[in-house]
Structure formats: structure tokens, C-alpha cells
Amino acid sequence: MSLRLDGDVIRFEGQCRVEDTETLVALLHKAPEAKLDLAACQGMHAAVVQAMLAFGRPVVAWPTEGFLKDHLAPALAGLRPTKL
Amino acid sequence: MGTTVLIVDDSKLARIVVGKAIAALQPDWNRLEASGADEALALLDCQAIDVVVLDFNMPGRDGLELAEELRGRFPNMPIAIATANVQDEIIARAREAGATFIPKPVTEDGMRGFISGAALRLRSAAQ
Amino acid sequence: MNDDLLPHFLIEGRDLTEQAAHDLQMLARGPDKIALDSCFRAIHTLKGSAALFDLPPMVRLLHAAEDLLGAMRSGATADPAALPALIEVVDQTDRWLDELAASAVLKTGAEQVEKRLAALMGRAPPPEASDTDPVTTRLGGVAIRYTPRADCYFAGDDPLAIIRAVPGLVDLRIAPREPFGDLARYDPFTCNLVMEAVSTAERGAVEAALRLVADQVVLSELAQTASVETVEAEVRTLRVAAERVDHLSDLTDELVIAKGGLALLAAQAERLAEGHVLAQALRAQQARLDRLVGELHGTVGRIRQAPLAPLFNRFPRLVREVARSLGKTVSFEVEGGETEVDKAVVDGLYEPLLHVLRNALDHGIETPAMREASGKSAASALRLSARSAGDRVVIEVIDDGAGMDPRRIQDMALARGLIDESQAAALDDRAALELIFLPGFSTAATASDLSGRGVGMDAVRSAVARLGGRVEIASQVGKGSTIRLVLPISMALTKIMVVTCSGERFGLAIEGVAETARVAIGQLTPVRDTEAFVLRDQVVPLVHLADLVGASRPTRPEVLRVVVAKVGDESVGIVVDAVVDRLDATIRPMSGLLVNAPGVNGSTLLADGTVLMVLDLQELVG
Numbered sequence: 001m002s003l004r005l006d007g008d009v010i011r012f013e014g015q016c017r018v019e020d021t022e023t024l025v026a027l028l029h030k031a032p033e034a035k036l037d038l039a040a041c042q043g044m045h046a047a048v049v050q051a052m053l054a055f056g057r058p059v060v061a062w063p064t065e066g067f068l069k070d071h072l073a074p075a076l077a078g079l080r081p082t083k084l
Numbered sequence: 085m086g087t088t089v090l091i092v093d094d095s096k097l098a099r100i101v102v103g104k105a106i107a108a109l110q111p112d113w114n115r116l117e118a119s120g121a122d123e124a125l126a127l128l129d130c131q132a133i134d135v136v137v138l139d140f141n142m143p144g145r146d147g148l149e150l151a152e153e154l155r156g157r158f159p160n161m162p163i164a165i166a167t168a169n170v171q172d173e174i175i176a177r178a179r180e181a182g183a184t185f186i187p188k189p190v191t192e193d194g195m196r197g198f199i200s201g202a203a204l205r206l207r208s209a210a211q
Numbered sequence: 212m213n214d215d216l217l218p219h220f221l222i223e224g225r226d227l228t229e230q231a232a233h234d235l236q237m238l239a240r241g242p243d244k245i246a247l248d249s250c251f252r253a254i255h256t257l258k259g260s261a262a263l264f265d266l267p268p269m270v271r272l273l274h275a276a277e278d279l280l281g282a283m284r285s286g287a288t289a290d291p292a293a294l295p296a297l298i299e300v301v302d303q304t305d306r307w308l309d310e311l312a313a314s315a316v317l318k319t320g321a322e323q324v325e326k327r328l329a330a331l332m333g334r335a336p337p338p339e340a341s342d343t344d345p346v347t348t349r350l351g352g353v354a355i356r357y358t359p360r361a362d363c364y365f366a367g368d369d370p371l372a373i374i375r376a377v378p379g380l381v382d383l384r385i386a387p388r389e390p391f392g393d394l395a396r397y398d399p400f401t402c403n404l405v406m407e408a409v410s411t412a413e414r415g416a417v418e419a420a421l422r423l424v425a426d427q428v429v430l431s432e433l434a435q436t437a438s439v440e441t442v443e444a445e446v447r448t449l450r451v452a453a454e455r456v457d458h459l460s461d462l463t464d465e466l467v468i469a470k471g472g473l474a475l476l477a478a479q480a481e482r483l484a485e486g487h488v489l490a491q492a493l494r495a496q497q498a499r500l501d502r503l504v505g506e507l508h509g510t511v512g513r514i515r516q517a518p519l520a521p522l523f524n525r526f527p528r529l530v531r532e533v534a535r536s537l538g539k540t541v542s543f544e545v546e547g548g549e550t551e552v553d554k555a556v557v558d559g560l561y562e563p564l565l566h567v568l569r570n571a572l573d574h575g576i577e578t579p580a581m582r583e584a585s586g587k588s589a590a591s592a593l594r595l596s597a598r599s600a601g602d603r604v605v606i607e608v609i610d611d612g613a614g615m616d617p618r619r620i621q622d623m624a625l626a627r628g629l630i631d632e633s634q635a636a637a638l639d640d641r642a643a644l645e646l647i648f649l650p651g652f653s654t655a656a657t658a659s660d661l662s663g664r665g666v667g668m669d670a671v672r673s674a675v676a677r678l679g680g681r682v683e684i685a686s687q688v689g690k691g692s693t694i695r696l697v698l699p700i701s702m703a704l705t706k707i708m709v710v711t712c713s714g715e716r717f718g719l720a721i722e723g724v725a726e727t728a729r730v731a732i733g734q735l736t737p738v739r740d741t742e743a744f745v746l747r748d749q750v751v752p753l754v755h756l757a758d759l760v761g762a763s764r765p766t767r768p769e770v771l772r773v774v775v776a777k778v779g780d781e782s783v784g785i786v787v788d789a790v791v792d793r794l795d796a797t798i799r800p801m802s803g804l805l806v807n808a809p810g811v812n813g814s815t816l817l818a819d820g821t822v823l824m825v826l827d828l829q830e831l832v833g
Binding site: 018021022024025029044045046047049050051053054055058059060067071072073074075076 | 244245248249252255256259359364369370371372375380382383384385386387391394395397399400402403404406
């Protein structure tokens with residue numbers, strides 16, 4: 001299990017794969033106020049990143065893994081709630 | 085109904101490696117093997133097969149030709165071609181045939197993307 | 212130089228300065244980790260983008276601001292003077308964007324401004340050595356734009372892993388390709404991303420890393436020395452007559468088809484003695500052409516997109532006039548006019564929307580007296596809204612009027628002879644509401660001067676269908692009604708299988724095709740009034756395309772060519788004479804006499820100039 005809802009925080013752990021996207025989207029719907037904690041995330045599929053972009057939830061902690069830290073966090077700089 | 089994957093490679097060893105990788109990723113899938121294009125086509129005539137993994141280098145018809153033929157019959161079937169050597173012209177033809185490349189030697193990691201995608205596609209087609 | 216990138220930078224830069232300013236305002240009210248992170252990201256992105264152009268003072272100042280924000284994030288500084296200084300930096304950046312928009316260069320004196328503001332932030336201008344910072348000042352390299360195909364997740368691609376494998380990656384940006392639209396219907400497995408990155412590696416190395424997705428990638432070299440003057444011409448927008456864009460779009464569609472001819476040539480060359488090399492060359496050329504044509508098609512598609520606002524802005528006055536003539540008080544709201552859709556869709560929506568709005572005013576909304584009698588406010592609310600949802604646009608007309616009573620609609624349809632008793636008995640509420648789409652239906656108890664124009668909801672439905680869309684309806688008695696139009700944002704490419712039948716060619720959307728098979732006559736078994744064959748233990752009924760399209764069946768061959776289609780949960784075999792081709796095409800809605808031809812999805816033009824009818828399998832067989 002690489003995603004879990006912990007209070008009002010969705011925690012990403014280990015490898016978040018394409019199959020986890022549905023879980024993530026379900027959690028995002030279930031907990032509309034939840035923020036994201038990526039600290040323990042070791043890898044992320046593009047579909048997971050896309051869901052993060054779409055839902056625009058605030059990230060409370062970014063990953064420490066090299067690529068995610070150096071490139072993903074700045075790459076998602078535009079991460080803001082989608083305007084409808 | 086279960087998912088059936090057909091592994092086509094002239095090397096028995098290679099089929100075992102591919103089979104192991106698939107078993108690790110999707111333990112519930114039925115695995116069938118064929119040692120060449122003709123045997124594969126014969127199996128497809130008598131059995132429902134959902135996913136195909138082809139070796140590129142095979143005597144007789146190569147994996148790409150077989151992929152093109154299968155695409156003609158099954159427009160939406162997930163098809164992968166395992167190969168160590170990828171030339172641009174082959175990439176273009178494989179893309180035309182809607183096949184995914186898997187690097188050889190085949191590993192669980194190398195296989196993961198295709199297998200995940202295929203599982204998603206089969207599920208969304210079933211809905 | 213990134214000539215074509217400056218307009219993007221100007222647009223994105225405005226958003227980012229606005230965001231940063233907003234975040235700083237939040238921070239001014241008290242510690243706010245989210246606002247601080249957001250501000251840091253906005254400044255970081257601004258800096259990265261500015262580095263793509265020759266704007267050293269702007270890059271250095273933003274770099275200093277990023278450093279300061281970084282220190283604030285890690286708790287290393289809490290200087291009360293920091294916030295006002297940062298606000299000044301953001302304002303100055305915004306002014307610089309004005310200057311860039313006006314003349315594509317920063318005014319002289321930018322260095323002085325930079326030094327003053329850097330000092331204000333308590334940061335000395337960074338030493339020259341920091342010019343080697345690869346992110347901020349590197350001007351050579353390769354810019355990458357990677358637009359993964361929408362179905363790439365199914366093919367097993369992970370675009371993030373692919374971009375990660377690019378050597379020398381220094382600046383990655385990930386954004387949606389299209390707005391996400393309604394999140395309640397978010398589709399997690401349709402890829403909707405664009406990745407932009409810069410690599411310091413050799414172009415050849417970048418190409419090698421991206422070769423499996425070469426058809427989805429555009430590379431451009433960033434020059435070592437940049438000259439901002441050359442940008443000037445690119446900033447202007449160009450106004451072009453709509454007919455020219457239409458013509459360009461038609462030509463692009465034809466090009467898509469013409470390029471399909473190459474596959475045929477390659478196959479023919481393959482059959483020649485010694486033809487293999489030529490066939491290979493043709494295929495390689497075709498792959499290149501594929502990529503270019505795909506890009507061209509996408510670009511022209513975007514040119515064709517226009518906002519709904521000019522259309523929507525025509526309605527407020529019309530609504531006021533109609534409401535006045537009916538003695539009704541209406542507060543009319545319009546939103547989502549900024550949503551962009553294909554111009555053909557914008558142009559085709561005036562009549563249908565006008566009709567839906569008139570219907571709402573005429574039949575839905577009550578008179579002020581009736582409203583007050585039922586405890587509602589005298590003024591009714593009528594709303595026209597648009598939003599994008601994936602590749603579709605959703606346009607709604609919502610009123611808070613009397614709503615529609617399904618039973619009353621059903622009775623009226625009965626009275627008008629549109630349905631009979633047994634049909635009526637079988638209708639649930641939703642199906643009863645749908646009756647208003649039958650030709651010749653009007654629910655007004657008293658015919659007003661607005662009805663009786665010979666235009667009903669049936670006309671709305673077929674107008675929307677012509678644009679490739681559908682109409683939905685929801686209503687609650689006493690509460691009001693919603694009419695929803697769901698339309699494609701752009702006229703996209705569809706994969707089509709071309710089959711022949713009685714000497715004519717027809718197109719079938721590949722999406723609905725499960726497989727093709729050859730069935731020997733001897734394998735057929737009669738089932739009721741038709742025939743069936745067994746495909747891997749499953750009995751598949753056969754229909755003849757000739758029967759469906761009203762042609763005569765050819766003499767029966769020994770082996771039938773069968774296209775197996777999924778219709779709902781069932782497999783159906785469709786007998787054709789031959790499967791002759793596959794192609795990507797833009798399906799155009801039918802026009803003229805064939806507008807309402809059943810079972811026809813639309814048409815497309817073939818390489819030889821003939822028109823191919825594309826059949827709707829669900830409708831034909833279902």
C-alpha cells in the first residue's frame with residue numbers, strides 16, 4: 001500500500017504506481033480537504049502526478065528522493081487549485 | 085473470466101524469464117507459450133487470448149510482422165515486443181501497429197509498465 | 212533563442228507574479244507555510260523561465276528572492292523587512308513583464324533597479340560565479356516539449372520515467388495539456404500532461420533517450436548567445452479571416468488522409484523484387500510525416516479554437532427583451548465565456564442556445580405573481596454556463612422555474628399521438644422527460660408568440676448532434692430545469708477501419724471493433740431468422756452490412772470476412788466483403804440531406820478524394 005489517508009493528510013509511501021492512481025483519486029474525493037505528504041515517496045508514476053495537478057491540493061512535505069526532490073517539486077510549481 | 089497472456093519466443097529460456105516476470109506482476113493471469121508465429125496463430129484460433137508478448141528476433145516471421153498481423157485481427161489487444169536492439173524504423177512500424185517495447189533482457193521492472201497498462205486497458209474495456 | 216516561448220512566458224509570468232503577490236499578502240497576515248511554499252515555487256518558476264531569455268538582471272533578482280524565501284522556509288531568517296522587499300521584487304517583475312510585452316527588452320537601468328532591490332532584501336547581488344548556476348544562466352542546450360499521447364498509460368508508458376531518463380535535465384515543468392474540467396468525472400488513466408524541460412546534454416543524447424516517444428516530442432536548440440531583439444516580431448498577434456483558417460484546417464485534414472497513401476506505397480514496394488530497402492525508406496519517411504502532420508493538426512486545431520464569450524454576450528439583451536415581452540422578471544447570469552472550443556461549435560450554437568433560453572423563459576419560468584404564490588422570489592434566476600471537462604465542453608442552461616412534470620409530458624405526448632398507451636406505460640420519469648425531444652412537441656399550456664415557430668427541442672438535439680454532441684435534461688417539478696449540452700472541444704482524429712460492401716467503401720470506428728475473422732460457410736449455424744458462428748466457445752450472431760446499408764448481398768463466397776463488434780455486452784459479427792484499410796481521420800458531421808440518416812456517424816475524405824461514410828455500429832446493430 002503506497003497511499004493512505006491519515007487524518008486530513010494523504011501519505012505517499014514508497015513507489016506510487018499507475019495502479020495507485022485510482023486509490024489516490026478516490027481518497028481525494030473522499031477527503032476534499034486533505035493535504036498531501038510526499039516525504040516518504042520514493043517514486044511516482046506520471047498518472048499520479050497528473051492527479052495531483054488536477055486536484056491541486058497543497059503539499060505539506062516534498063519527497064527527499066533525488067529526482068523527485070530536484071525536479072518534481074519545482075516542476076509542479078504551477079500546482080494550484082484548478083479553476084472551474 | 086481470467087486474463088490470458090500469450091508469450092511468443094523461440095527460446096524456451098526467454099519464455100521462462102518473461103513468464104516469471106508476468107507471474108510476479110500478475111499472479112492470477114493464465115500464461116500460454118508459443119515458440120513461433122505459426123504456433124501462436126494456431127493458439128489464437130482456438131483460445132481467447134487477451135494480451136500478447138512477442139520476441140522481436142524469431143526465425144520465420146519476426147515479432148513485428150506478427151504484431152502487425154495480430155493488430156489486423158485484434159484492433160484493441162495489448163501487444164508488446166521484447167527486443168534488445170531498437171532501430172528508429174522499427175520503432176515507427178511498432179508504433180503504427182500499436183505495440184509497446186520491452187527491453188531485453190526482460191525484467192520485472194522492464195515489464196511493469198506494459199503489464200499495468202494492459203491490465204488497465206482490459207479492465208476499462210470490460211466496463 | 213526561444214522566440215516562440217516569449218508569449219508563453221508573458222502569460223505564465225503574469226499568473227506567477229499574481230500568485231506570488233497573493234501569497235505574500237497571506238504571509239503578511241501571519242506565518243503560513245502553504246503560502247510560503249506556494250510563493251517559493253512561483254518565484255522559482257519565474258526565475259527558471261526568465262533564464263530561457265537574455266534577462267540577467269531579472270534572473271539575478273529572482274534568484275536572490277528565491278534564496279531569501281528558501282531561508283524563510285527553513286526558518287533561517289525571520290527578518291520583518293523581508294516581506295515588503297519581496298513585494299517590491301514581485302511588483303518590479305510585473306513591471307519588467309510590461310516592458311517585455313511592449314518592446315521585448317528590459318529598459319536600461321534594470322541593473323540599478325536590481326541592485327537596489329537586492330540590497331532591500333538584505334542580499335548582495337550574487338557574485339559573478341553564480342552565473343555558472345546551470346538552472347539560472349545556462350543559455351545553451353536543448354529545450355524539450357513532450358506531449359504524451361492520451362492513451363500512453365495504457366501502452367505502459369510512464370512519461371515521468373521517460374523524461375527522467377533524459378541526461379542533463381536541468382529544468383522540468385509539468386502542466387495539463389487541457390484544462391481538467393469537472394473533477395467529479397476525473398479520468399485517472401487518460402494522460403493529459405505536457406512536459407517541458409531543458410537538457411544540457413548533446414541533442415543526439417537527448418534524442419536517444421526519447422526515441423521511443425519521438426513522435427510525441429519536439430526539440431529545439433537554445434542558442435548560446437541570445438539576442439532579445441529578434442523576439443519582437445513574435446509577440447504580436449495576427450488577425451486572420453476565419454475562412455482562411457477553415458481552409459487551412461480543411462487542407463490539414465486532407466494532408467492527414469494523403470499521408471495515409473504512403474503506407475500503401477510502402478506495402479507495394481515491399482512486394483517488388485529488391486523493394487525492401489525502398490519500403491523501409493518509405494516507412495521511415497512516413498513516421499516523420501506522421502509526427503509532423505499530427506503536430507500540424509493539433510496546432511491548426513488550437514488556432515480554430517475560440518472563446519464562447521462573443522456568443523454568450525449576445526444573449527443578455529435577448530433574454531431581457533424576451534422576458535419583458537412575457538412580463539417576467541429574470542436575473543440572467545452568464546459564466547464560463549472564457550472556455551475555448553472549436554469555432555465550428557461556437558458558430559453552430561447560437562440557434563440551439565437561443566431556443567433553449569427562450570423555452571426556459573417561455574415555459575419554465577413563471578410569472579412574478581405565480582412565483583410569489585408558490586413562495587418563490589418574484590425574480591427568477593436563469594443561468595448560462597460553460598466549462599470544459601476533458602475533451603468536451605459542458606454548456607448548461609439552468610432555470611429555477613416550474614420544472615417539467617414527466618407525467619404531464621407523457622400525457623401530452625399521448626394526446627398528440629406521438630406515443631401510444633403501451634409505450635407510455637413503459638416510460639420511467641427520465642424517459643418521459645426525453646419525450647420533449649420528439650418532433651412536434653411543445654409543453655406550453657397556452658401557445659405564446661414564441662412557440663409555434665416550427666422549432667422544437669428536436670431541432671436543438673439534431674443541431675447539437677451535427678456538432679458531435681448530445682443534449683441532456685434534468686428537471687424537478689417546482690424547482691426548475693437544467694438543459695445540458697455536451698460537445699467536443701475540438702474535432703479530433705479518430706481511428707477508422709475501412710471495409711467494402713457491394714462495391715462501396717464504408718468506415719467503422721475501430722474503437723468498437725473487437726477483432727476480424729474469416730468464417731467458412733460450413734461453420735455457420737442457423738439461429739432463428741439469421742445465422743451465427745462459434746468464436747472460441749461463444750455464439751456470435753451474424754448480420755450482413757449489405758442488409759444494414761440497404762445494398763444487395765454479393766454472391767456468397769466460400770469464406771466470409773467478418774468484423775466482430777462489441778455492441779453493449781454482446782458480440783455481433785458483421786459480414787463485409789473485405790477489410791481494406793485503416794486510417795486516422797477527422798470525422799465530419801453529416802450535412803444537407805443526410806443530416807438525420809440513421810446509423811451514420813459522419814463522413815471523411817479519402818486520399819483519392821472520395822467521401823467515406825463512417826457508420827455508427829451501436830446504432831446500426833443495436
